Amino acid sequence: MRIAAYHRYGAPEVVGVEERERPEPGPGEVRVRVQAASVGAADAAGRSGSPWFARLAFGLRRPRNPVLGSDFAGVVDAVGPGVTHFAAGDRVFGATGAEGGAHAEAVVVGEDGAIVPLPDDVSVEAAVAICDGAMTALPFLRDAGRVGRGSRVLVNGASGAVGSAAVQLAAHLGAEVTAVCGPAHVDLVAGLGAARVVDYTREDPMRAGAPGAPFDVVFDAVGKATYRRARAVLAPDGRYLTTVPSWTILAQQLTTRLGRRRAIVRFTGLRSAEAKRPDLEHLAALAAAGEFAPLVERVLPLDDVAGAHRLVDTGHKAGTVVVTPAPEYQEA
Numbered sequence: 001m002r003i004a005a006y007h008r009y010g011a012p013e014v015v016g017v018e019e020r021e022r023p024e025p026g027p028g029e030v031r032v033r034v035q036a037a038s039v040g041a042a043d044a045a046g047r048s049g050s051p052w053f054a055r056l057a058f059g060l061r062r063p064r065n066p067v068l069g070s071d072f073a074g075v076v077d078a079v080g081p082g083v084t085h086f087a088a089g090d091r092v093f094g095a096t097g098a099e100g101g102a103h104a105e106a107v108v109v110g111e112d113g114a115i116v117p118l119p120d121d122v123s124v125e126a127a128v129a130i131c132d133g134a135m136t137a138l139p140f141l142r143d144a145g146r147v148g149r150g151s152r153v154l155v156n157g158a159s160g161a162v163g164s165a166a167v168q169l170a171a172h173l174g175a176e177v178t179a180v181c182g183p184a185h186v187d188l189v190a191g192l193g194a195a196r197v198v199d200y201t202r203e204d205p206m207r208a209g210a211p212g213a214p215f216d217v218v219f220d221a222v223g224k225a226t227y228r229r230a231r232a233v234l235a236p237d238g239r240y241l242t243t244v245p246s247w248t249i250l251a252q253q254l255t256t257r258l259g260r261r262r263a264i265v266r267f268t269g270l271r272s273a274e275a276k277r278p279d280l281e282h283l284a285a286l287a288a289a290g291e292f293a294p295l296v297e298r299v300l301p302l303d304d305v306a307g308a309h310r311l312v313d314t315g316h317k318a319g320t321v322v323v324t325p326a327p328e329y330q331e332a
């Protein structure tokens, strides 16, 4: 089978297509023909070995695992002994997490992992966009932000994979959403359900008295703001949530723990498979019902995996970049 592999940290060109033997599923495992996989921020960090803490996860001097890709969607084409939940031919999607391996024509996952059936009405591209964006946005908003009906929410980075999902899901939860993005994406973001859109090149969304303030939640989906800046627009018991770790936010998370205003960073990829499965099912059901539209920036063949990494590296993609390792595959 074909895989996208890399053996040293570096620019997008370090990733190329290679041949490898197809893996066989062991007891309790299923093999999925991967029709779509996301190339996201974590893959770019794993490929470049930057920022430095990425190397704690991916390997200190060189990458430990040559195949990136933590989100997959496709069709089960083989099952190992003892598998009861899935059969060959099932459409499925899910996340391999830190193990990666999805940038390949086939990936083997445990049936007790983060894998669920994919409804017929949801495309494989939309499915991996759910994994890439909404699977982070939902736990941040619902669990860390306690967003609900009437919450006032600011989403910074509203056109990205996480941000575009956050705008839609916050609105779905009943919040009034102020969305922040650059000039190229204002119209697109306005269509996601935000009450207002702020172009960060024209006005500072985090100055006192900014439109929509005060906010119950400032969700910094791209980590381009700071708690210090966000305080100017946070309600007295508001929460600043960020996806991007730093020593400062880790310290602020501790120091604000007992106060009314909180600073919070979370690592959604580290959640257990048991926690991820119901969210995957819930988000797929929302997408199937047309209540949430996962945003896809572009779909590229596996051969152009370096091009996919280049798009991610721009820092200005809208939604998820998708590669299609086994696009032709229909059934077992």
Ligand SMILES: NC(=O)c1ccc[n+]([C@@H]2O[C@H](COP(=O)([O-])OP(=O)(O)OC[C@H]3O[C@@H](n4cnc5c(N)ncnc54)[C@H](OP(=O)(O)O)[C@@H]3O)[C@@H](O)[C@H]2O)c1
Pocket: 040, 041, 042, 132, 136, 156, 157, 158, 159, 160, 161, 162, 163, 180, 181, 182, 183, 184, 185, 200, 221, 222, 223, 224, 242, 243, 244, 245, 266, 267, 268, 269, 312, 315, 316, 317, 318, 319
């Ligand atoms: N902690 C976790 O559990 C977790 C989980 C998943 C992801 N993450 C992290 O979350 C971050 C976002 O991921 P993503 O996939 O959503 O990123 P992304 O899709 O690459 O985000 C790109 C978007 O960021 C916007 N942007 C760029 N500069 C901005 C600025 N100064 N102010 C506001 N928006 C700006 C761009 O908007 P314009 O083009 O319109 O300027 C672009 O649409 C990454 O750093 C990723 O590593 C963390």
